[in-house]
Amino acid sequence: MMKHVVIVGGGFAGVYAARGLLKRRDVKVTLISKRNYFLFIPMLHEVATGGLSGYNLAEPYRGILRGKNFSFLQDEVREVDLVKRRVACAHGEVPYDYLVLATGSTTNFFGTKGAEEHCFVLKSLEDAFRLKNQVVRKAEEAFMAKEKDVQEQKLSVVIVGAGPTGVELAIEMQELLEQICKSNASFHGRPSVYLIQRGDRVIPQIPRLQGDAERQLKKHGVHVLTGAGVTEVRKDGVVLQDGRIIAADTVVWSAGVKPSIVKTIPDVAGEKRCLVVDAYLRLLQFPEVFVIGDCATYIPEGEKTPIPMLAQVATEQGKSVGKNLARLLGKRELVPFSFKLKGQFISLGKGYGAGFIGPLKLTGFKAWWLNRTIYLFKILGAGNKLKTAWEWTLNLFTKRDACEH
Ligand SMILES: Cc1cc2nc3c(=O)[nH]c(=O)nc-3n(C[C@H](O)[C@H](O)[C@H](O)COP(=O)(O)OP(=O)(O)OC[C@H]3O[C@@H](n4cnc5c(N)ncnc54)[C@H](O)[C@@H]3O)c2cc1C
Missing domain, CATH: 3.50.50.60 (FAD/NAD(P)-binding domain)
Known part of the structure; x- marks a missing residue:
């Protein structure tokens, strides 16, 4: 019988895991997420400051994940029964053979009053x-x-x-x-x-x-x-x-942010409320469950601290789990997850940025431009890429949008 992989959360991690898996025809993939679109979160500060309209950062899952073996459920997962292998959503229960938890993170207020x-x-x-x-x-x-x-x-x-x-x-x-x-x-x-x-x-x-x-x-x-x-x-x-x-x-x-953890039976998050995973990004006690992206706590061998919560990490973990699930279905050996930071950029105002790729460091317009070019590859949906490139180019010569919407 066809195996059923359920992915909870359609951010960077969940979408890239689904993309990898959908290359196979012998598996049924169900993505469950609260919203019906993927959102390119790293550009939200530009929306909040009138640099981007925002709508081009979102792409419906049905536009980017296709296949007869794919289903999308717009729903919120409330609980996962790890023993019975069932996911409980607001609209009912979904059984799984393999589960991928990719529910991201929530703001951490550290108990600060007000x-x-x-x-x-x-x-x-x-x-x-x-x-x-x-x-x-x-x-x-x-x-x-x-x-x-x-x-x-x-x-x-x-x-x-x-x-x-x-x-x-x-x-x-x-x-x-x-x-x-x-x-x-x-x-x-x-x-x-x-x-x-x-x-x-x-x-x-x-x-x-x-x-x-x-x-x-x-x-x-x-x-x-x-x-x-x-x-x-x-x-x-x-x-x-x-x-x-x-x-x-x-x-x-x-x-700060903290992992957004779905309630599980039995409770595997413990007092620290984190889901610790092994080198293959699987839950220690339940190897048919993978946890990826911001909601996972993965400490690489020889390190003391978990890998950072970054879109780059979530994307690579999604790709890794997509491939490993395909290997599992093909009864092949799994490959451990490895991550090397390729580079990092930050925008520092209109037309100005700073960043590095490996040993190469850039500042000013060159860094801003390269950062945008990299993002254009990562924003999902061809229409969104074109519209965002157009908005960025126009922004260099026009003012920020200061209307209340
Ligand atoms: C403002 C901002 C700027 C950032 N800039 C950068 C940057 O420049 N570079 C970088 O590398 N990283 C950046 N990050 C971090 C990056 O966005 C995250 O690391 C990345 O989004 C994590 O991906 P994810 O798939 O784990 O989670 P998310 O992208 O948060 O996706 C989680 C998904 O799960 C869904 N979900 C959650 N709970 C449930 C549930 N119970 N049931 C169903 N669905 C659920 C959510 O709706 C969401 O779709 C930034 C983050 C923020 C907030």
Whole structure:
């Protein structure tokens, strides 16, 4: 009988696993995901700052995963019975022979008082639209306000966490707010973007790009506060550990994510709430279950820390599991997962970036252009690639979209 592979979660990891498997005809593949489209998450900060419209970053699964042996269910998985090999969704149960869990990550507020209630996050298209609408609306309110401190609070954005997303967002947010303020000739106030980092430098994940990021943040006038922890988020700002208060109507949380874990019977996530996998990305106690992408905790042999939560990693893990499942079906030996970071890029404002591929380091327009070119290969859907390339080219000569939608 044809084996049934169920994949839960249609992000980078789930989609690339499905793509690999669908090359075979002797397997039935079911993808279950909450939304009906794949989303290219790494570009969300550009949507939130009016650089991209956003719709071109999403592609329906039915457009990219095809085959008579493929089914898609738009549903939320609530529980997995690992013993009975069944996945429980909102609309019913789905049995499996092999299971791939690829449910991504959720924002980690680290229990910070008020953070979940008052912060904007950046995990979905809706999040990005919500953040842009807030910033645009607050700017209009600032223009109508009489008192200077009220104007300043409305035109202040606090970004908690100076990882790559925090840095990219801070610079582009400053550009958007400057543009909005300049478009009002009778207004003489200035916007403020605060980037708050607990550690002593920005982007600790990419030491090679720290200097470039710090220079661009300074050049754009972003207020970078390092060695500063946020102890409380309020409706009207944040409280720092040294007691300082920054008044801001908009606070964005980009200080961390944690694996998004589906409930399992028996509970294999333990107290640490993580799904630890072996060298083949299989659950230790249930080898017919693969866990990949941000929701997996994979510590390579000889290392002390898990592999980072990156789209690159999720994509490679998806490809690896797709191939290994095909090997399993063909009764061939599995190949352990291995990962080598090929390079990393960050955008540092309009037409400017920094990054490296192997030993080659680039900054400025060349880095920005190469980063975009690489992304164009990774955005799914031919139409989306063309439309995004067109938007990026136009953006070099036009203003950011500052409309509330
Ligand atoms: C703003 C931002 C910028 C980033 N920039 C970069 C970057 O520049 N470079 C980089 O390498 N990485 C970047 N990342 C990280 C990267 O996006 C993630 O590592 C990557 O998306 C992980 O892929 P994934 O498939 O594991 O999870 P996701 O892409 O998050 O996909 C998970 C999927 O599972 C679905 N799902 C979750 N729970 C359930 C459930 N119970 N039932 C059904 N479906 C479910 C979700 O709807 C989603 O479709 C960025 C992340 C963010 C938030």
